[in-house]
Amino acid sequence: MRMHRRTLLALAVFTGLTAPSMALAADDTIKIGLLATFEGPFTVLGEDGERGAMTAVAEMNGTVAGKKVEIVKGSSDASPDSAVRAARKLVEQDGVKVLVGPLSGDEGIAVKDYAKTQPNVTFINGTSAAQDTTLRDPAENFFRFSTDGAQWMAGLGTYAFNDKGYKKVATVAEDYSFPYTQVFGFMAEFCKAGGHVPSKSWVPIGNKDFSSVIAAIPEDVDAIYVALGGADAVNFLTQYQQGGGSAPLIGGSITVDQTVLTSKGKLRDVLKGTPSAGPTADTNDAPAWKTFVEAYKKQPGAFPSPSLFAHGYYVDMKATLLGLDQVGGDVSDGGKKLRDALSKLSFDTPTGKVSLDKNRNAIADIFLTEVTEGADGNLMNKLVKVVPQVNQTLGIPEDEFMKLGAVNRDNPSCP
Amino acid sequence: MSLLEQPSSSSLSAGGMTRRQAWGLVGLVAAAVMVWLVFAVWPDWLNAILISKKAFVSAILNGITLAGLYFLVASGFTLIFGLMRNVNLAHGSLYLLGAYIGYEVTNHTGYWLLGVAAGFAVLAIIGVVMQVFVFRRLEGDDLRQTLVSIGISIVAADLMLAVWAGGTYQITTPEWLDGALTLPIITAVRSNGVSVFLTYPLYRVVVLAAAIVIGVGLWLMLNRTRVGMMIRAGVDDRAMLQASGVNVHAVFAVVFAVGAGLAGFAGVVGGSALSVAPGEDVRYLLASLVVVIVGGMGSITGAAIGALLIGLAEQIGLVYFPTYGIVLTFVIMVVTLAVRPQGIMGKAR
Numbered sequence: 001m002r003m004h005r006r007t008l009l010a011l012a013v014f015t016g017l018t019a020p021s022m023a024l025a026a027d028d029t030i031k032i033g034l035l036a037t038f039e040g041p042f043t044v045l046g047e048d049g050e051r052g053a054m055t056a057v058a059e060m061n062g063t064v065a066g067k068k069v070e071i072v073k074g075s076s077d078a079s080p081d082s083a084v085r086a087a088r089k090l091v092e093q094d095g096v097k098v099l100v101g102p103l104s105g106d107e108g109i110a111v112k113d114y115a116k117t118q119p120n121v122t123f124i125n126g127t128s129a130a131q132d133t134t135l136r137d138p139a140e141n142f143f144r145f146s147t148d149g150a151q152w153m154a155g156l157g158t159y160a161f162n163d164k165g166y167k168k169v170a171t172v173a174e175d176y177s178f179p180y181t182q183v184f185g186f187m188a189e190f191c192k193a194g195g196h197v198p199s200k201s202w203v204p205i206g207n208k209d210f211s212s213v214i215a216a217i218p219e220d221v222d223a224i225y226v227a228l229g230g231a232d233a234v235n236f237l238t239q240y241q242q243g244g245g246s247a248p249l250i251g252g253s254i255t256v257d258q259t260v261l262t263s264k265g266k267l268r269d270v271l272k273g274t275p276s277a278g279p280t281a282d283t284n285d286a287p288a289w290k291t292f293v294e295a296y297k298k299q300p301g302a303f304p305s306p307s308l309f310a311h312g313y314y315v316d317m318k319a320t321l322l323g324l325d326q327v328g329g330d331v332s333d334g335g336k337k338l339r340d341a342l343s344k345l346s347f348d349t350p351t352g353k354v355s356l357d358k359n360r361n362a363i364a365d366i367f368l369t370e371v372t373e374g375a376d377g378n379l380m381n382k383l384v385k386v387v388p389q390v391n392q393t394l395g396i397p398e399d400e401f402m403k404l405g406a407v408n409r410d411n412p413s414c415p
Numbered sequence: 416m417s418l419l420e421q422p423s424s425s426s427l428s429a430g431g432m433t434r435r436q437a438w439g440l441v442g443l444v445a446a447a448v449m450v451w452l453v454f455a456v457w458p459d460w461l462n463a464i465l466i467s468k469k470a471f472v473s474a475i476l477n478g479i480t481l482a483g484l485y486f487l488v489a490s491g492f493t494l495i496f497g498l499m500r501n502v503n504l505a506h507g508s509l510y511l512l513g514a515y516i517g518y519e520v521t522n523h524t525g526y527w528l529l530g531v532a533a534g535f536a537v538l539a540i541i542g543v544v545m546q547v548f549v550f551r552r553l554e555g556d557d558l559r560q561t562l563v564s565i566g567i568s569i570v571a572a573d574l575m576l577a578v579w580a581g582g583t584y585q586i587t588t589p590e591w592l593d594g595a596l597t598l599p600i601i602t603a604v605r606s607n608g609v610s611v612f613l614t615y616p617l618y619r620v621v622v623l624a625a626a627i628v629i630g631v632g633l634w635l636m637l638n639r640t641r642v643g644m645m646i647r648a649g650v651d652d653r654a655m656l657q658a659s660g661v662n663v664h665a666v667f668a669v670v671f672a673v674g675a676g677l678a679g680f681a682g683v684v685g686g687s688a689l690s691v692a693p694g695e696d697v698r699y700l701l702a703s704l705v706v707v708i709v710g711g712m713g714s715i716t717g718a719a720i721g722a723l724l725i726g727l728a729e730q731i732g733l734v735y736f737p738t739y740g741i742v743l744t745f746v747i748m749v750v751t752l753a754v755r756p757q758g759i760m761g762k763a764r
Contacts, residue, residue: 039576039693041694043576043580044581202738203733204733204738209729209730211477212470212473212733212734213734213737216470216734219469231692238690239616242616244594244614263585
């Protein structure tokens with residue numbers, strides 16, 4: 001009997017606690033879910049993603065179509081199942097109809113698959129940049145206004161071969177879909193130009209000790225292409241410096257991002273002069289970019305310059321808000337009107353014009369950069385060249401591009 | 416006894432090695448092969464199979480130094496877990512906290528050694544506090560100890576995230592620990608006849624040396640000193656030790672202080688070799704759990720053997736089959752549990 005009463009009490013308390021979150025949003029607010037990595041190895045990246053998203057919200061003064069924007073945060077740890085768990089929580093418990101996120105490659109593919117089971121919810125990507133999130137088997141309600149990892153590499157392979165004169169390059173990258181996509185993007189151009197990649201090392205995400213991997217890189221390569229993120233990149237670069245590594249580096253987009261460039265320690269020395277490419281360049285002179293940097297810096301804990309995560313989340317959140325504005329904030333029809341508006345949306349971002357292709361993947365400008373030390377001692381990505389309006393098939397006709405096959409550890413290959 | 420029988424019986428005694436001798440011989444052959452692999456100039460076919468001599472020897476050296484680091488963490492864990500039957504699943508948090516404290520002290524004073532000392536001292540104090548205020552109250556209650564220490568580790572992880580945020584920190588090592596050693600190991604011979612020698616970071620050699628010194632020191636303390644005797648006696652029969660006039664609680668507090676202090680020390684040393692970031696706590700807790708399970712609970716020698724096995728497995732796996740490398744560690748654990756459940760050096764109780 002006593003047990004029974006206790007159980008009832010516990011149930012009552014539990015209901016009391018969960019009820020408020022079940023309550024429907026009031027008419028004058030719009031709930032937007034924000035999914036990013038607020039835990040695990042990509043915590044810094046996720047936090048900067050949030051700053052970017054909040055910059056977009058602040059730009060609209062926190063309102064859209066006269067309704068107040070309410071951001072509900074969901075946290076993942078960069079693993080696909082944690083991302084789906086967080087997305088489910090946002091959609092099924094918090095009742096969001098619009099969700100922005102996630103951050104990392106495998107997460108994007110998992111959330112895209114989840115999106116198929118929730119046709120009335122509109123998903124807009126964060127910064128996840130695996131190719132197959134939108135290229136193969138896309139979801140009708142998943143939109144990516146940020147570009148993918150292969151697009152980010154536009155121009156880099158040719159630049160490394162022609163301007164830098166690297167003929168043989170070894171690659172070191174994490175073992176999941178986003179780095180596969182980045183290596184694909186780099187090699188697509190580099191191999192076509194006549195370069196060779198004799199050795200590819202795939203390391204588990206969250207690996208700490210890279211010294212054995214570094215030792216296994218052939219000694220006769222001209223440069224090493226590194227596509228590692230966050231703490232992994234910091235560890236690799238530090239150990240490369242400690243081990244007296246001498247081959248120059250080529251950076252994946254997130255390897256020479258502000259999340260890594262602002263790290264403390266001696267790794268700065270090996271990074272200077274590293275060429276890379278990505279959706280942003282720190283020394284971009286365009287007025288729109290400068291305005292964005294100023295707005296971004298108002299966010300608490302901001303980096304000297306927004307990382308590509310801040311940029312990606314900003315662009316996707318901005319697109320979301322513009323779309324919502326066009327439909328008057330009305331998602332009562334299961335978001336159909338919103339999705340129509342998003343599909344046709346084309347707008348000017350701090351990094352140039354963005355529009356979507358038929359798979360709802362962005363076509364945008366890509367920036368070729370090189371790491372330099374700024375006047376204030378911070379490391380910066382100096383703009384070398386802008387590659388205008390890169391599409392997902394990298395300018396190759398679609399049927400030809402699809403024949404290249406899905407990206408994985410062994411594809412592409414040019415030893 | 417006929418004359419004919421004699422030769423056969425003597426040949427039996429000569430050929431019939433004991434099991435121990437046979438294993439000794441196998442060990443000797445393995446050691447000889449290893450020495451040859453490390454010092455000889457490799458023929459091409461061997462380079463083709465094992466990527467390159469540089470990769471192979473580096474993986475072995477890295478495995479051994481990583482083992483040194485694992486040993487530092489796991490020795491504290493094995494002391495507390497094995498000797499005191501005290502399940503402290505917050506041991507990884509002690510490692511991470513030690514690393515952060517080491518970072519702060521090194522950063523503010525500019526002296527790396529001071530950071531290492533602070534990592535040890537602060538964590539030793541925290542260890543005593545945990546023992547006195549938490550674990551002493553739960554003595555002999557394994558389940559509650561486990562749950563409470565998990566709770567502590569979760570709270571500690573969030574508190575550290577609040578203070579130091581999610582960034583990756585690198586503890587700066589002093590100049591005199593920088594640079595690389597040239598080892599007398601020839602990795603390749605260039606076409607012009609010049610030998611290429613293997614270089615190896617000096618700092619990692621220092622980590623290994625520190626681990627060996629601490630390991631030997633711990634073993635001597637446990638087996639050759641009065642305190643060590645009391646610790647071992649307290650583990651076997653606490654009531655009897657208490658009856659003979661020893662303050663058992665004080666002894667256990669000392670053990671806890673040393674164990675926690677070692678975790679903090681390892682945090683600073685490891686944070687300088689690799690890096691400090693949230694999530695390291697769980698990683699090192701898992702590593703020390705595996706090391707202690709493989710090596711045998713409560714045995715310092717066992718922790719050393721376990722650390723060596725796991726360190727080597729991790730590094731060799733990373734170079735030769737990165738995708739499935741992580742499995743190797745657990746295969747070792749599963750095999751140990753199946754063949755020798757008490758661990759390699761563990762005593763069956």
